[in-house]
Amino acid sequence: MNTLSKLKEKEKDARRKIIVDAAEKEFATKPFNRVTMRDIAKRAGISPALIYRHFPDQQSLFVEAFCRGVNEMFEEIYRKIDTSSDGAIRQVVGDFIEFFTRNDQYFRMMMNFFLSGSVDEDLFAKLNILERRMLDNFDAMFTKMRIASNIRHHSHTLFASLIGIVATFRNHPHKNDTEVLQHRERIAENLARLFMSFAGE
Amino acid sequence: MNTLSKLKEKEKDARRKIIVDAAEKEFATKPFNRVTMRDIAKRAGISPALIYRHFPDQQSLFVEAFCRGVNEMFEEIYRKIDTSSDGAIRQVVGDFIEFFTRNDQYFRMMMNFFLSGSVDEDLFAKLNILERRMLDNFDAMFTKMRIASNIRHHSHTLFASLIGIVATFRNHPHKNDTEVLQHRERIAENLARLFMSFAGE
DNA sequence: TGTACATCAGTGAACGCGCGTTCACTGATGTAC
DNA sequence: TGTACATCAGTGAACGCGCGTTCACTGATGTAC
Numbered sequence: 001m002n003t004l005s006k007l008k009e010k011e012k013d014a015r016r017k018i019i020v021d022a023a024e025k026e027f028a029t030k031p032f033n034r035v036t037m038r039d040i041a042k043r044a045g046i047s048p049a050l051i052y053r054h055f056p057d058q059q060s061l062f063v064e065a066f067c068r069g070v071n072e073m074f075e076e077i078y079r080k081i082d083t084s085s086d087g088a089i090r091q092v093v094g095d096f097i098e099f100f101t102r103n104d105q106y107f108r109m110m111m112n113f114f115l116s117g118s119v120d121e122d123l124f125a126k127l128n129i130l131e132r133r134m135l136d137n138f139d140a141m142f143t144k145m146r147i148a149s150n151i152r153h154h155s156h157t158l159f160a161s162l163i164g165i166v167a168t169f170r171n172h173p174h175k176n177d178t179e180v181l182q183h184r185e186r187i188a189e190n191l192a193r194l195f196m197s198f199a200g201e
Numbered sequence: 202m203n204t205l206s207k208l209k210e211k212e213k214d215a216r217r218k219i220i221v222d223a224a225e226k227e228f229a230t231k232p233f234n235r236v237t238m239r240d241i242a243k244r245a246g247i248s249p250a251l252i253y254r255h256f257p258d259q260q261s262l263f264v265e266a267f268c269r270g271v272n273e274m275f276e277e278i279y280r281k282i283d284t285s286s287d288g289a290i291r292q293v294v295g296d297f298i299e300f301f302t303r304n305d306q307y308f309r310m311m312m313n314f315f316l317s318g319s320v321d322e323d324l325f326a327k328l329n330i331l332e333r334r335m336l337d338n339f340d341a342m343f344t345k346m347r348i349a350s351n352i353r354h355h356s357h358t359l360f361a362s363l364i365g366i367v368a369t370f371r372n373h374p375h376k377n378d379t380e381v382l383q384h385r386e387r388i389a390e391n392l393a394r395l396f397m398s399f400a401g402e
Numbered sequence: 403t404g405t406a407c408a409t410c411a412g413t414g415a416a417c418g419c420g421c422g423t424t425c426a427c428t429g430a431t432g433t434a435c
Numbered sequence: 436t437g438t439a440c441a442t443c444a445g446t447g448a449a450c451g452c453g454c455g456t457t458c459a460c461t462g463a464t465g466t467a468c
Binding site for chain 2: 031033108111112114115116117121124128150153154156157159160161162163164165167168169170171172173186187190191193194195197198
Protein backbone atom coordinates (compact mmCIF):
# COMPACT_ATOMS: atom_id res chain seq x y z
CA MET A 1 0.00 0.00 0.00
CA ASN A 2 2.62 2.47 1.14
CA THR A 3 4.98 1.74 -1.73
CA LEU A 4 2.08 1.93 -4.13
CA SER A 5 0.96 5.31 -2.92
CA LYS A 6 4.57 6.49 -3.00
CA LEU A 7 4.78 5.33 -6.57
CA LYS A 8 1.65 7.25 -7.40
CA GLU A 9 3.07 10.36 -5.80
CA LYS A 10 6.16 9.95 -7.91
CA GLU A 11 4.10 9.63 -11.04
CA LYS A 12 2.16 12.71 -10.11
CA ASP A 13 5.37 14.65 -9.51
CA ALA A 14 6.70 13.45 -12.83
CA ARG A 15 3.61 14.76 -14.59
CA ARG A 16 3.92 18.10 -12.79
CA LYS A 17 7.51 18.24 -13.87
CA ILE A 18 6.57 17.68 -17.49
CA ILE A 19 4.26 20.67 -17.34
CA VAL A 20 6.76 22.94 -15.60
CA ASP A 21 9.46 21.89 -18.06
CA ALA A 22 7.18 22.79 -20.92
CA ALA A 23 6.46 26.16 -19.33
CA GLU A 24 10.15 26.86 -18.94
CA LYS A 25 10.79 26.05 -22.58
CA GLU A 26 7.99 28.37 -23.66
CA PHE A 27 9.37 31.18 -21.51
CA ALA A 28 12.65 30.80 -23.32
CA THR A 29 11.02 31.46 -26.67
CA LYS A 30 8.88 34.51 -25.95
CA PRO A 31 8.09 37.18 -23.35
CA PHE A 32 6.37 35.41 -20.50
CA ASN A 33 3.22 37.51 -20.67
CA ARG A 34 2.60 36.14 -24.15
CA VAL A 35 2.88 32.53 -23.08
CA THR A 36 -0.56 30.92 -22.95
CA MET A 37 -1.85 27.80 -21.26
CA ARG A 38 -2.51 26.37 -24.71
CA ASP A 39 1.13 26.96 -25.69
CA ILE A 40 2.34 25.10 -22.64
CA ALA A 41 -0.10 22.24 -23.11
CA LYS A 42 0.93 21.89 -26.73
CA ARG A 43 4.61 21.87 -25.83
CA ALA A 44 3.96 19.23 -23.15
CA GLY A 45 1.86 17.18 -25.57
CA ILE A 46 -1.26 17.24 -23.40
CA SER A 47 -4.65 18.91 -23.30
CA PRO A 48 -4.90 22.35 -21.68
CA ALA A 49 -7.50 20.98 -19.29
CA LEU A 50 -5.01 18.56 -17.82
CA ILE A 51 -2.86 21.39 -16.51
CA TYR A 52 -5.70 22.29 -14.17
CA ARG A 53 -5.46 18.88 -12.52
CA HIS A 54 -2.03 19.89 -11.30
CA PHE A 55 -2.22 23.65 -10.82
CA PRO A 56 -5.19 25.68 -9.60
CA ASP A 57 -4.55 28.46 -12.07
CA GLN A 58 -2.09 30.07 -14.42
CA GLN A 59 -0.35 32.15 -11.83
CA SER A 60 0.56 29.15 -9.67
CA LEU A 61 2.15 27.40 -12.61
CA PHE A 62 4.07 30.50 -13.63
CA VAL A 63 5.32 31.08 -10.12
CA GLU A 64 6.47 27.49 -9.78
CA ALA A 65 8.32 27.49 -13.10
CA PHE A 66 9.85 30.84 -12.32
CA CYS A 67 11.01 29.88 -8.83
CA ARG A 68 12.57 26.65 -10.02
CA GLY A 69 14.53 28.38 -12.75
CA VAL A 70 15.70 31.25 -10.61
CA ASN A 71 16.70 28.92 -7.81
CA GLU A 72 18.92 26.88 -10.08
CA MET A 73 20.47 30.00 -11.48
CA PHE A 74 21.19 31.52 -8.10
CA GLU A 75 22.65 28.28 -6.77
CA GLU A 76 25.12 28.36 -9.61
CA ILE A 77 26.15 31.89 -8.76
CA TYR A 78 26.55 31.10 -5.06
CA ARG A 79 28.84 28.21 -5.88
CA LYS A 80 30.97 30.47 -8.03
CA ILE A 81 31.22 33.11 -5.34
CA ASP A 82 32.04 30.47 -2.77
CA THR A 83 34.94 29.04 -4.70
CA SER A 84 36.32 32.38 -5.84
CA SER A 85 39.58 33.53 -4.38
CA ASP A 86 39.81 36.32 -1.81
CA GLY A 87 38.50 39.59 -3.07
CA ALA A 88 37.82 38.32 -6.55
CA ILE A 89 35.09 40.86 -7.04
CA ARG A 90 35.89 41.26 -10.71
CA GLN A 91 35.29 37.61 -11.32
CA VAL A 92 32.11 37.59 -9.25
CA VAL A 93 30.52 40.49 -11.08
CA GLY A 94 31.57 38.92 -14.37
CA ASP A 95 29.86 35.66 -13.42
CA PHE A 96 26.76 37.49 -12.27
CA ILE A 97 26.45 39.36 -15.53
CA GLU A 98 27.14 36.26 -17.56
CA PHE A 99 24.50 34.22 -15.74
CA PHE A 100 21.81 36.82 -16.05
CA THR A 101 22.66 37.36 -19.68
CA ARG A 102 22.43 33.65 -20.36
CA ASN A 103 19.14 33.40 -18.48
CA ASP A 104 17.54 36.55 -19.69
CA GLN A 105 14.02 35.13 -19.55
CA TYR A 106 14.28 34.77 -15.78
CA PHE A 107 15.71 38.20 -15.42
CA ARG A 108 12.78 39.64 -17.36
CA MET A 109 10.28 37.69 -15.29
CA MET A 110 11.94 38.82 -12.07
CA MET A 111 11.84 42.44 -13.12
CA ASN A 112 8.24 42.02 -14.10
CA PHE A 113 7.28 40.67 -10.71
CA PHE A 114 9.23 43.46 -9.03
CA LEU A 115 7.59 46.13 -11.15
CA SER A 116 4.07 44.78 -11.42
CA GLY A 117 3.06 46.13 -8.03
CA SER A 118 0.61 43.31 -7.44
CA VAL A 119 2.90 40.60 -6.19
CA ASP A 120 1.39 37.74 -4.30
CA GLU A 121 2.70 37.45 -0.79
CA ASP A 122 4.13 33.95 -1.24
CA LEU A 123 6.18 34.68 -4.30
CA PHE A 124 7.41 37.82 -2.70
CA ALA A 125 8.67 35.92 0.32
CA LYS A 126 10.50 33.42 -1.87
CA LEU A 127 12.17 36.14 -3.90
CA ASN A 128 13.14 37.89 -0.72
CA ILE A 129 14.90 34.82 0.61
CA LEU A 130 16.83 34.49 -2.63
CA GLU A 131 17.81 38.14 -2.57
CA ARG A 132 18.94 37.93 1.02
CA ARG A 133 21.08 34.88 0.33
CA MET A 134 22.69 36.71 -2.55
CA LEU A 135 23.37 39.68 -0.31
CA ASP A 136 24.87 37.39 2.33
CA ASN A 137 27.22 36.07 -0.29
CA PHE A 138 28.22 39.55 -1.26
CA ASP A 139 28.76 40.36 2.41
CA ALA A 140 31.18 37.47 2.66
CA MET A 141 33.04 38.73 -0.37
CA PHE A 142 33.34 42.24 1.00
CA THR A 143 34.58 40.82 4.29
CA LYS A 144 37.32 39.01 2.41
CA MET A 145 38.12 42.32 0.74
CA ARG A 146 38.55 43.87 4.18
CA ILE A 147 35.96 46.57 3.63
CA ALA A 148 35.29 47.41 7.22
CA SER A 149 32.20 49.54 7.52
CA ASN A 150 28.71 49.36 6.06
CA ILE A 151 29.18 46.00 4.50
CA ARG A 152 25.48 45.48 4.01
CA HIS A 153 25.17 48.82 2.29
CA HIS A 154 27.87 47.85 -0.12
CA SER A 155 26.14 44.58 -0.84
CA HIS A 156 22.90 46.39 -1.57
CA THR A 157 24.73 48.83 -3.79
CA LEU A 158 26.48 46.10 -5.72
CA PHE A 159 23.34 44.03 -6.11
CA ALA A 160 21.22 46.92 -7.36
CA SER A 161 23.94 48.14 -9.69
CA LEU A 162 24.37 44.74 -11.29
CA ILE A 163 20.62 44.42 -11.75
CA GLY A 164 20.67 47.87 -13.31
CA ILE A 165 23.41 46.95 -15.75
CA VAL A 166 21.45 43.95 -16.99
CA ALA A 167 18.24 45.96 -17.13
CA THR A 168 19.70 48.96 -18.91
CA PHE A 169 21.99 47.52 -21.56
CA ARG A 170 20.15 45.12 -23.80
CA ASN A 171 19.41 44.10 -27.32
CA HIS A 172 18.35 46.74 -29.69
CA PRO A 173 18.13 47.03 -33.46
CA HIS A 174 21.82 47.78 -33.90
CA LYS A 175 23.48 45.57 -31.35
CA ASN A 176 23.78 41.81 -31.25
CA ASP A 177 24.00 39.47 -28.28
CA THR A 178 27.76 39.30 -27.91
CA GLU A 179 28.13 43.06 -28.18
CA VAL A 180 25.58 43.50 -25.41
CA LEU A 181 27.36 40.98 -23.20
CA GLN A 182 30.69 42.69 -23.80
CA HIS A 183 29.31 46.08 -22.92
CA ARG A 184 27.70 44.77 -19.76
CA GLU A 185 30.94 43.14 -18.73
CA ARG A 186 32.93 46.26 -19.37
CA ILE A 187 30.59 48.36 -17.25
CA ALA A 188 30.44 45.74 -14.52
CA GLU A 189 34.21 45.64 -14.41
CA ASN A 190 34.27 49.38 -14.08
CA LEU A 191 31.86 49.03 -11.17
CA ALA A 192 34.10 46.43 -9.57
CA ARG A 193 37.04 48.80 -9.85
CA LEU A 194 35.11 51.42 -7.91
CA PHE A 195 34.65 49.01 -5.03
CA MET A 196 38.27 47.96 -5.22
CA SER A 197 39.49 51.52 -5.10
CA PHE A 198 37.25 52.13 -2.12
CA ALA A 199 38.58 49.03 -0.35
CA GLY A 200 42.15 50.06 -1.09
CA GLU A 201 41.81 53.41 0.60
CA MET B 202 -8.38 81.28 -44.40
CA ASN B 203 -4.92 80.79 -43.05
CA THR B 204 -5.81 81.98 -39.59
CA LEU B 205 -8.90 79.83 -39.67
CA SER B 206 -6.99 76.67 -40.56
CA LYS B 207 -4.44 77.55 -37.92
CA LEU B 208 -7.22 77.87 -35.40
CA LYS B 209 -8.51 74.49 -36.42
CA GLU B 210 -5.09 72.99 -35.99
CA LYS B 211 -4.96 74.46 -32.53
CA GLU B 212 -8.31 72.98 -31.63
CA LYS B 213 -7.18 69.64 -32.91
CA ASP B 214 -4.03 69.83 -30.83
CA ALA B 215 -6.08 70.79 -27.81
CA ARG B 216 -8.25 67.73 -28.24
CA ARG B 217 -5.19 65.51 -28.66
CA LYS B 218 -3.84 67.01 -25.49
CA ILE B 219 -7.01 66.21 -23.59
CA ILE B 220 -6.65 62.58 -24.57
CA VAL B 221 -2.97 62.37 -23.69
CA ASP B 222 -3.63 64.09 -20.37
CA ALA B 223 -6.30 61.54 -19.59
CA ALA B 224 -3.92 58.72 -20.48
CA GLU B 225 -1.27 60.15 -18.18
CA LYS B 226 -3.72 60.35 -15.33
CA GLU B 227 -4.78 56.77 -15.87
CA PHE B 228 -1.16 55.62 -15.90
CA ALA B 229 -0.72 57.24 -12.52
CA THR B 230 -3.50 55.11 -11.03
CA LYS B 231 -2.63 51.63 -12.28
CA PRO B 232 0.04 49.58 -14.08
CA PHE B 233 0.05 50.78 -17.65
CA ASN B 234 -0.70 47.38 -19.15
CA ARG B 235 -4.03 47.43 -17.35
CA VAL B 236 -5.07 50.79 -18.72
CA THR B 237 -7.70 50.37 -21.43
CA MET B 238 -8.90 52.65 -24.19
CA ARG B 239 -12.27 52.74 -22.43
CA ASP B 240 -10.62 53.93 -19.20
CA ILE B 241 -8.90 56.77 -21.01
CA ALA B 242 -12.04 57.75 -22.91
CA LYS B 243 -14.02 57.78 -19.71
CA ARG B 244 -11.42 59.90 -17.93
CA ALA B 245 -11.39 62.34 -20.87
CA GLY B 246 -15.18 62.43 -20.96
CA ILE B 247 -15.44 61.20 -24.55
CA SER B 248 -16.38 58.11 -26.47
CA PRO B 249 -13.68 55.49 -27.05
CA ALA B 250 -14.26 55.79 -30.78
CA LEU B 251 -13.16 59.40 -30.75
CA ILE B 252 -9.65 58.46 -29.68
CA TYR B 253 -9.23 56.76 -33.02
CA ARG B 254 -9.77 60.08 -34.80
CA HIS B 255 -6.56 61.30 -33.21
CA PHE B 256 -4.41 58.20 -32.86
CA PRO B 257 -4.20 55.26 -35.25
CA ASP B 258 -4.02 52.73 -32.45
CA GLN B 259 -3.38 52.16 -28.77
CA GLN B 260 0.39 51.88 -29.05
CA SER B 261 0.73 55.32 -30.67
CA LEU B 262 -1.23 56.95 -27.90
CA PHE B 263 0.76 55.14 -25.22
CA VAL B 264 4.06 56.09 -26.80
CA GLU B 265 3.06 59.73 -27.07
CA ALA B 266 1.88 59.95 -23.47
CA PHE B 267 4.97 58.14 -22.26
CA CYS B 268 7.41 60.28 -24.23
CA ARG B 269 5.82 63.50 -23.07
CA GLY B 270 6.00 62.52 -19.43
CA VAL B 271 9.52 61.18 -19.57
CA ASN B 272 10.71 64.25 -21.45
CA GLU B 273 9.37 66.58 -18.79
CA MET B 274 10.91 64.50 -16.07
CA PHE B 275 14.31 64.34 -17.71
CA GLU B 276 14.31 68.09 -18.41
CA GLU B 277 13.84 68.67 -14.71
CA ILE B 278 16.80 66.48 -13.87
CA TYR B 279 19.04 68.15 -16.46
CA ARG B 280 18.25 71.54 -15.02
CA LYS B 281 19.19 70.31 -11.56
CA ILE B 282 22.46 68.83 -12.77
CA ASP B 283 23.24 71.99 -14.69
CA THR B 284 22.81 74.27 -11.72
CA SER B 285 24.52 71.98 -9.23
CA SER B 286 27.89 73.02 -7.92
CA ASP B 287 31.14 71.41 -9.01
CA GLY B 288 31.30 67.78 -8.25
CA ALA B 289 27.98 67.69 -6.45
CA ILE B 290 27.48 64.05 -7.31
CA ARG B 291 25.71 63.33 -4.05
CA GLN B 292 23.09 65.89 -4.79
CA VAL B 293 22.69 64.72 -8.37
CA VAL B 294 22.10 61.09 -7.44
CA GLY B 295 19.71 62.22 -4.75
CA ASP B 296 17.71 64.24 -7.26
CA PHE B 297 17.72 61.39 -9.73
CA ILE B 298 16.36 58.97 -7.16
CA GLU B 299 13.81 61.43 -5.93
CA PHE B 300 12.48 62.15 -9.40
CA PHE B 301 12.15 58.56 -10.38
CA THR B 302 10.51 57.75 -7.09
CA ARG B 303 8.03 60.55 -7.57
CA ASN B 304 7.33 59.45 -11.15
CA ASP B 305 7.29 55.75 -10.63
CA GLN B 306 4.72 55.15 -13.35
CA TYR B 307 7.17 56.41 -15.99
CA PHE B 308 9.93 54.38 -14.56
CA ARG B 309 7.80 51.28 -14.78
CA MET B 310 6.78 52.05 -18.33
CA MET B 311 10.38 52.68 -19.30
CA MET B 312 11.50 49.38 -17.83
CA ASN B 313 8.67 47.68 -19.58
CA PHE B 314 9.67 49.05 -22.94
CA PHE B 315 13.28 48.10 -22.27
CA LEU B 316 12.38 44.59 -21.24
CA SER B 317 9.57 43.82 -23.65
CA GLY B 318 11.92 42.90 -26.47
CA SER B 319 9.54 44.09 -29.15
CA VAL B 320 10.20 47.81 -29.13
CA ASP B 321 9.14 49.80 -32.10
CA GLU B 322 12.02 51.51 -33.85
CA ASP B 323 10.68 55.03 -33.34
CA LEU B 324 10.19 54.82 -29.62
CA PHE B 325 13.54 53.20 -29.27
CA ALA B 326 15.24 56.09 -31.05
CA LYS B 327 13.51 58.63 -28.80
CA LEU B 328 14.51 56.79 -25.64
CA ASN B 329 18.03 56.53 -26.91
CA ILE B 330 18.28 60.28 -27.40
CA LEU B 331 17.05 60.83 -23.85
CA GLU B 332 19.52 58.34 -22.46
CA ARG B 333 22.40 59.89 -24.35
CA ARG B 334 21.53 63.35 -23.12
CA MET B 335 21.48 62.04 -19.58
CA LEU B 336 24.86 60.44 -20.11
CA ASP B 337 26.23 63.69 -21.53
CA ASN B 338 25.11 65.43 -18.38
CA PHE B 339 26.84 62.84 -16.26
CA ASP B 340 29.96 63.25 -18.39
CA ALA B 341 29.94 66.95 -17.62
CA MET B 342 29.64 66.21 -13.94
CA PHE B 343 32.53 63.75 -13.96
CA THR B 344 34.63 66.27 -15.83
CA LYS B 345 33.98 68.80 -13.09
CA MET B 346 35.03 66.11 -10.64
CA ARG B 347 38.31 65.78 -12.52
CA ILE B 348 37.92 62.10 -13.22
CA ALA B 349 40.35 61.85 -16.08
CA SER B 350 39.94 58.54 -17.83
CA ASN B 351 36.97 56.56 -19.10
CA ILE B 352 34.46 59.26 -18.39
CA ARG B 353 31.83 57.67 -20.60
CA HIS B 354 32.26 54.36 -18.83
CA HIS B 355 31.66 56.03 -15.51
CA SER B 356 28.54 57.69 -16.83
CA HIS B 357 27.22 54.35 -18.04
CA THR B 358 28.03 52.80 -14.71
CA LEU B 359 26.31 55.53 -12.75
CA PHE B 360 23.26 55.54 -14.98
CA ALA B 361 22.78 51.78 -14.86
CA SER B 362 23.36 51.67 -11.12
CA LEU B 363 20.78 54.34 -10.41
CA ILE B 364 18.26 52.58 -12.63
CA GLY B 365 19.05 49.42 -10.70
CA ILE B 366 18.48 51.05 -7.34
CA VAL B 367 15.04 52.25 -8.39
CA ALA B 368 14.22 48.90 -9.97
CA THR B 369 15.40 46.78 -7.05
CA PHE B 370 14.17 48.58 -3.96
CA ARG B 371 10.46 49.12 -4.10
CA ASN B 372 7.22 48.81 -2.28
CA HIS B 373 6.41 45.58 -0.66
CA PRO B 374 3.99 44.36 1.98
CA HIS B 375 6.10 45.57 4.88
CA LYS B 376 7.54 48.82 3.62
CA ASN B 377 5.85 52.11 2.94
CA ASP B 378 6.71 54.83 0.44
CA THR B 379 8.93 56.97 2.61
CA GLU B 380 10.92 53.99 3.86
CA VAL B 381 11.55 52.92 0.30
CA LEU B 382 12.67 56.40 -0.68
CA GLN B 383 15.00 56.58 2.31
CA HIS B 384 16.58 53.26 1.52
CA ARG B 385 17.08 54.19 -2.11
CA GLU B 386 18.70 57.45 -1.10
CA ARG B 387 20.99 55.75 1.37
CA ILE B 388 22.18 53.27 -1.24
CA ALA B 389 22.53 55.96 -3.89
CA GLU B 390 24.63 58.01 -1.51
CA ASN B 391 26.82 55.02 -0.89
CA LEU B 392 27.22 54.70 -4.65
CA ALA B 393 28.15 58.37 -4.91
CA ARG B 394 30.81 57.84 -2.26
CA LEU B 395 32.38 55.11 -4.35
CA PHE B 396 32.76 57.49 -7.27
CA MET B 397 34.10 60.19 -4.99
CA SER B 398 36.68 57.90 -3.49
CA PHE B 399 37.73 56.89 -6.98
CA ALA B 400 38.01 60.52 -8.06
CA GLY B 401 40.03 61.38 -4.97
CA GLU B 402 42.70 58.79 -5.68
C1' DT C 403 -32.07 85.44 -47.32
C1' DG C 404 -33.06 80.68 -47.98
C1' DT C 405 -31.91 76.04 -49.55
C1' DA C 406 -29.12 71.99 -50.77
C1' DC C 407 -25.06 69.92 -49.77
C1' DA C 408 -20.34 68.83 -47.74
C1' DT C 409 -17.57 68.26 -43.76
C1' DC C 410 -16.36 66.52 -39.69
C1' DA C 411 -16.45 66.00 -34.40
C1' DG C 412 -18.65 62.85 -31.90
C1' DT C 413 -21.40 58.64 -30.37
C1' DG C 414 -23.15 53.86 -28.46
C1' DA C 415 -23.44 49.57 -29.89
C1' DA C 416 -21.52 45.83 -32.00
C1' DC C 417 -17.69 42.90 -33.95
C1' DG C 418 -14.08 39.74 -33.39
C1' DC C 419 -10.45 37.60 -31.24
C1' DG C 420 -7.58 35.72 -27.72
C1' DC C 421 -7.28 33.24 -23.81
C1' DG C 422 -8.13 31.43 -18.96
C1' DT C 423 -11.01 28.17 -17.38
C1' DT C 424 -14.73 24.69 -17.10
C1' DC C 425 -17.80 20.92 -18.81
C1' DA C 426 -19.34 16.61 -19.99
C1' DC C 427 -17.46 12.79 -21.37
C1' DT C 428 -14.10 8.50 -22.32
C1' DG C 429 -11.41 4.76 -21.16
C1' DA C 430 -8.18 2.43 -18.48
C1' DT C 431 -7.05 0.46 -14.01
C1' DG C 432 -8.03 -1.03 -9.41
C1' DT C 433 -11.28 -3.01 -5.86
C1' DA C 434 -15.07 -5.55 -3.49
C1' DC C 435 -17.87 -9.52 -3.53
C1' DT D 436 -12.83 -16.25 -12.00
C1' DG D 437 -16.31 -13.00 -13.34
C1' DT D 438 -19.05 -8.88 -12.58
C1' DA D 439 -20.47 -4.35 -10.88
C1' DC D 440 -18.66 -0.28 -9.44
C1' DA D 441 -15.28 3.52 -8.08
C1' DT D 442 -11.42 6.26 -9.30
C1' DC D 443 -8.95 9.15 -11.87
C1' DA D 444 -5.81 10.65 -15.88
C1' DG D 445 -6.99 12.66 -19.85
C1' DT D 446 -9.68 15.05 -23.67
C1' DG D 447 -11.87 18.50 -27.24
C1' DA D 448 -15.18 21.58 -27.33
C1' DA D 449 -17.44 25.23 -25.38
C1' DC D 450 -18.13 29.21 -22.11
C1' DG D 451 -17.39 33.82 -20.81
C1' DC D 452 -15.11 37.92 -20.47
C1' DG D 453 -12.19 41.74 -21.54
C1' DC D 454 -10.76 44.79 -24.71
C1' DG D 455 -8.99 46.92 -29.17
C1' DT D 456 -11.20 48.50 -32.93
C1' DT D 457 -14.87 49.51 -36.32
C1' DC D 458 -19.64 50.64 -37.91
C1' DA D 459 -23.49 53.17 -39.00
C1' DC D 460 -25.34 56.98 -37.60
C1' DT D 461 -26.34 62.06 -35.64
C1' DG D 462 -26.09 66.81 -35.49
C1' DA D 463 -23.79 71.02 -35.79
C1' DT D 464 -21.28 74.24 -38.69
C1' DG D 465 -19.64 76.03 -42.99
C1' DT D 466 -20.15 76.86 -48.09
C1' DA D 467 -22.03 77.55 -52.79
C1' DC D 468 -25.69 79.37 -55.38
